[in-house]
Amino acid sequence: MRTPSLSRRAFAALAAAGLVAALGACAKNDAVTPAPSSGAAAYPVTVGSLTLPAQPVKIVSLSPTLTEMLFAIGAGGQVSAVDDNSNFPANAPKTELSGFQPNAEAVAAKSPDLVVLDTDANNVVAQLAALKIPVYKAPAADTLDDAYLQIAELGMLTGHTGEATALAQRMKDDIAKLVKDLPKRATPLSYYYELDPTLYSVTSKTFIGSLFEMAGLTNVADAADTKGTGYPQLTAESLVKANPDLIFLADTKCCQQNLDSVKARAGWAGMTAVSKGQVVALDDDIASRWGPRIVDLVRAIVDAVNKVPA
Numbered sequence: 001m002r003t004p005s006l007s008r009r010a011f012a013a014l015a016a017a018g019l020v021a022a023l024g025a026c027a028k029n030d031a032v033t034p035a036p037s038s039g040a041a042a043y044p045v046t047v048g049s050l051t052l053p054a055q056p057v058k059i060v061s062l063s064p065t066l067t068e069m070l071f072a073i074g075a076g077g078q079v080s081a082v083d084d085n086s087n088f089p090a091n092a093p094k095t096e097l098s099g100f101q102p103n104a105e106a107v108a109a110k111s112p113d114l115v116v117l118d119t120d121a122n123n124v125v126a127q128l129a130a131l132k133i134p135v136y137k138a139p140a141a142d143t144l145d146d147a148y149l150q151i152a153e154l155g156m157l158t159g160h161t162g163e164a165t166a167l168a169q170r171m172k173d174d175i176a177k178l179v180k181d182l183p184k185r186a187t188p189l190s191y192y193y194e195l196d197p198t199l200y201s202v203t204s205k206t207f208i209g210s211l212f213e214m215a216g217l218t219n220v221a222d223a224a225d226t227k228g229t230g231y232p233q234l235t236a237e238s239l240v241k242a243n244p245d246l247i248f249l250a251d252t253k254c255c256q257q258n259l260d261s262v263k264a265r266a267g268w269a270g271m272t273a274v275s276k277g278q279v280v281a282l283d284d285d286i287a288s289r290w291g292p293r294i295v296d297l298v299r300a301i302v303d304a305v306n307k308v309p310a
Helices: 008-017 019-023 064-072 104-108 121-130 144-158 161-180 207-214 236-242 259-263 294-306
Strands: 045-047 050-052 059-061 079-082 114-117 135-137 190-194 246-249 279-281
Touching (some): 045 144, 059 064, 064 114, 104 121, 114 121, 114 144, 121 135, 135 144, 144 161, 190 207, 190 236, 207 294, 246 294, 279 294
Parallel strands (some): 114 135, 190 246, 246 279
Antiparallel strands (some): 045 050
């Protein structure tokens, strides 16, 4: 599948988060040799085609999402460098390295014993392999199960199997609890999710869209996805006509969008979501990553739904 034509802002946002990779036919790691579930990890450990002879102690992460996963499973002390977009947690060792346009020589200069990334830009995987540097590639998740699997695999590779298992279970439990108590509605609420001010959005078949579907929402962008990319660009006219009950803005940090800026758009003030103040400002980073803070995104969705009278 070809990457859809996106605005520069939308493409950059998705690519920086690794989500553009999800539009391609990315293979998932399909062979796993797990480390013991308790006690010290036994090496060598194999995940897919990658085998590590010993526990890595100088990990370079070129993915903001994988950086978050590593720190969340207790492997942060093994991370020696992260890319320039890895801004969470605050103590992650951020560098000038680019995950969007990675440079194999610059990565190698960090002397890593493991590199983790979510996309093979610039054919960097092969270049690092030629330098005998182990690489774990984890494409953008298509489903929650994909995210949980990546957490588990990172746990195996880093010697934190137990912590990874516990993290994934907490995420599952938290999400299940959040969606369980949503009010029952005769007619599902509709929503529009904004990637950027040029009206690129996501459909229900994307990872982000699936989270909204769990909350029982109907996506007004689905009908606009005539090319089947999952990331259609809507028109202002179609959005006004669709009149969504809720609007979620994932462009608040990049593009300073909020209720007031949306209300100022021609014809938008009369939309249900806008007139009733049901416009939700999301954190761009949380909204574009598939790591542990997925729970925070689901919570924001559920909170917004709960505020709309049943």
